[in-house]
Amino acid sequence: MATPTLDAFQVIADPGRRQMLMLLSKHSLTINSLAENFDMSRPAVSKHIKILYGAGFISIQDIGRERHCTLKQDGFNALHEWLKYFDQFWTSKLKNLENLLNNKLPN
Amino acid sequence: MATSIKHQLFFPHPPRAVWEYLTNAELMELWLMKSDFQPVKGHEFTFRINPVPSLDFDGIVYCKVLEILPFEKLSYSWKLGPGDGTINVDSVVRWELQPKNKGTELLLDHGDFAILENIGIFNAMNVGWLENMHKIAKQLNAADHGNTNA
Numbered sequence: 001m002a003t004p005t006l007d008a009f010q011v012i013a014d015p016g017r018r019q020m021l022m023l024l025s026k027h028s029l030t031i032n033s034l035a036e037n038f039d040m041s042r043p044a045v046s047k048h049i050k051i052l053y054g055a056g057f058i059s060i061q062d063i064g065r066e067r068h069c070t071l072k073q074d075g076f077n078a079l080h081e082w083l084k085y086f087d088q089f090w091t092s093k094l095k096n097l098e099n100l101l102n103n104k105l106p107n
Numbered sequence: 108m109a110t111s112i113k114h115q116l117f118f119p120h121p122p123r124a125v126w127e128y129l130t131n132a133e134l135m136e137l138w139l140m141k142s143d144f145q146p147v148k149g150h151e152f153t154f155r156i157n158p159v160p161s162l163d164f165d166g167i168v169y170c171k172v173l174e175i176l177p178f179e180k181l182s183y184s185w186k187l188g189p190g191d192g193t194i195n196v197d198s199v200v201r202w203e204l205q206p207k208n209k210g211t212e213l214l215l216d217h218g219d220f221a222i223l224e225n226i227g228i229f230n231a232m233n234v235g236w237l238e239n240m241h242k243i244a245k246q247l248n249a250a251d252h253g254n255t256n257a
Contacts, residue, residue: 081162082196086217087112089156094114094215096138097128101118 011055016040017048021071024058028070111218118211122178122204125211129181129202148175152183158190165190170200179204185217196220 012018016038023029023037035045049069052058059072118125128134130146140154150172158166169186182201188194199219205212 082220083112085159085162090112090114090215090217093139094116098116098118100138101120101125101128 011051011057014048017052020048020052021057024069024071028068030066030068032066034069111216111220113217114215116213116215117207118213119209120211121209122206122211125204125213126178126181129204130175142170144170144172146172146175146177146181148172163189163195169194173199174201 012021019037020034023034031045031049034049035042038045049058049060052069053060056072058069061068061070128138130144132142132144135142135144140156142154143152144150145152152170152172154168154170156166156168158164164187167187167190170183172181172183174180174182180201180203182199185196185198185200186194187196197220198217201214201216201218203214203216205214
């Protein structure tokens with residue numbers, strides 16, 4: 001079954017995935033131990049894991065027969081990107097305005 | 108994690124002078140962008156800025172004047188998307204002018220970010236989640252050369 005590719009915003013719109021990220025923010029977990037916290041089927045948990053992985057929120061490492069999930073930075077960066085982008089945008093525009101107003105207009 | 112972008116600037120000019128630069132399309136073009144802005148509530152206009160492919164943004168900002176109170180307050184919606192007619196980001200830009208010491212304190216608040224069918228990045232999260240995000244972001248930023256963006 002194909003896993004849909006979601007952007008960071010769609011990824012965190014799901015309460016289950018938010019809960020998973022919160023659990024993983026404390027420490028790395030195997031998929032099995034992560035699944036124990038949820039009242040959903042194992043395939044459903046796997047699907048969410050795949051989505052989190054696809055969006056760059058977590059990394060997965062195979063250790064022995066277990067799959068370990070660890071929180072990753074990329075996905076969170078995506079969330080910050082918009083705010084960061086427009087913050088820089090306004091900083092630069094307001095600088096223009098400041099130059100314009102303070103140079104051109106008499107006090 | 109901040110939920111809106113805030114800036115504050117002081118100008119040694121009366122609010123009336125600063126207001127002109129926020130609401131006159133010709134003057135706006137000098138510092139902000141070319142636009143078909145009109146200082147009329149409900150007026151729809153667009154700004155064109157550089158596309159940002161990494162954010163799936165085609166460079167067109169769709170705006171609508173939400174509130175206008177001459178020399179005091181101005182707000183407009185600020186929406187954008189990838190260019191296929193859909194909107195990814197819905198937000199609001201608010202300007203406020205306060206007379207102060209023979210000049211003007213100009214406040215900008217770009218917030219109310221909502222993403223995709225009003226599933227807000229922020230309003231979809233409860234406070235607990237926001238706190239956690241904040242902790243996570245702190246940890247990540249500390250790990251990443253301690254470089255934080257104000």
